[in-house]
Each structure stands twice: as C-alpha cells, then as structure tokens.
Amino acid sequence: MLLNFHYHTEIESQQFARDFYQHLAKRRTVRDFAETPIPEGVIENCILAAGTAPNGANLQPWHFAVAQSHAIKKQIREAAEAEEREFYGGRAPQEWLDTLAHLGTDAHKPFLEKAPALIAIFQKSRDTDHEGKETKTYYPKESVGIATGFLIAALHNAGIATLTHTPSPMNFLNEIFERPKHEKPFLLLVCGYPEQGCEVPDISKKSLDQVSSFH
Ligand code: IYR
Numbered sequence: 242m243l244l245n246f247h248y249h250t251e252i253e254s255q256q257f258a259r260d261f262y263q264h265l266a267k268r269r270t271v272r273d274f275a276e277t278p279i280p281e282g283v284i285e286n287c288i289l290a291a292g293t294a295p296n297g298a299n300l301q302p303w304h305f306a307v308a309q310s311h312a313i314k315k316q317i318r319e320a321a322e323a324e325e326r327e328f329y330g331g332r333a334p335q336e337w338l339d340t341l342a343h344l345g346t347d348a349h350k351p352f353l354e355k356a357p358a359l360i361a362i363f364q365k366s367r368d369t370d371h372e373g374k375e376t377k378t379y380y381p382k383e384s385v386g387i388a389t390g391f392l393i394a395a396l397h398n399a400g401i402a403t404l405t406h407t408p409s410p411m412n413f414l415n416e417i418f419e420r421p422k423h424e425k426p427f428l429l430l431v432c433g434y435p436e437q438g439c440e441v442p443d444i445s446k447k448s449l450d451q452v453s454s455f456h
Contacts (some may be wrong), residue, residue, distance in 0.1 A: 273436040274356035291392035297379030302365040318353035320413035357431040361428040363424035404431040
C-alpha cells in the first residue's frame, strides 16, 4: 500500500522538534502518587500508542497487564517490597547502592498500592505468527524497550505521571497476572497523578555534547 507520509516544512520540523523536546523535558519520574483515578480511555489509548512501536518482524512481542483493583495492587506491593528488602538489605552491591543514594529510594513502596494504575509490561519470547503458527520472536527486548518508551511518552502527553519500577526478580508478576512462562516481566510502570506537594530529586540531564557526536 502507498505510504501516507506527512511532509513538514523546514520551519515546522524545527519548531516541532524543539516543542517536543521541551514537552518531554518536563517529564519527571514521580514516587509520591495521589489516589485520583485516571480518566477512562486514557490508559487504553496510551497502550495503543505503545503498540505502534517498530518491532521485530511485526510480531509485537509485548503484553500490557493493567492492575487497577486494590487487591491486585496490594499483592504486587507485598511481593515487590519483599524483593526490594533483599535488594537493599544485601543483594545489591555497595557500588550500586552508592550510585542510587542521591535518589533517596528504599524498600518501602507505598505507591504500588496508592497509585490508581500499575502497568506490568511483559516481553514475549514466543508468539503466533501472521498465519497463526507458533514462532519465536525477534529482538523482543529492543522491541519492548521501544514500546515502553512510547508508552511513557504517551502517558506524559496525556498528563499522567509515571515511575518505571524494576523490582528484581519480577517473576511474581507472572503469577499475579496469570501470564505464561514465556512472557518475561520487563518492567512495572506506576501511573497516576503526583501527590500535592510532591518533591523530586534536583537532577539534570547531560548536554547534547555529552551524549552525542556528529560526523
Ligand atoms: N529497583 C529498586 C532500585 C532502583 C534501581 C535503580 I538503577 C533506580 O534508578 C531506582 C531504584 C527500587 O525500585 O527501589
């Protein structure tokens, strides 16, 4: 089929690139969430946006499991906090803990129960192909990483704050969401509105020179 590509003028491209950067630069990872619910349809459309990501052989090797019920969020909190207690209490090398220290994180994760939605993103190692045949997936990690980036950007664009949470290991998510073994938890995205007076660490991003080179 013919590509439906929208060509911008030079000025539009420059303006859109700047605007989009400035919009994304406002995103902050939040750790204190209010209980305010997310408006209907927002998460659904953001998942659809994530699903537009480029991916290996268009097998779309991802699954997004959304927890909104208090009972499920509580189960996730309990399991994640058990893993995090081990992480902070000895499993993590001191060097890692030292690098993390400026963020002020610890094993206490009340936001997992308080935030209105948790999205567990799973990476599929197998799926059915376009003819319905079982197949392995290709570049699943890269594909799911890109889709997750799209999801975070889509949620930010819709005015929803997120926290990318990575308790390790995350196998408990397979049990809670009843997902098969060939789906590997990729990360848990906490979604909602920041608590009134929410504070974030005073951090900055690297400059263009530090992160890029033009040849
Ligand atoms: N998963 C732990 C530790 C943690 C690790 C990194 I790398 C961070 O940027 C933040 C936290 C936790 O969620 O506390």
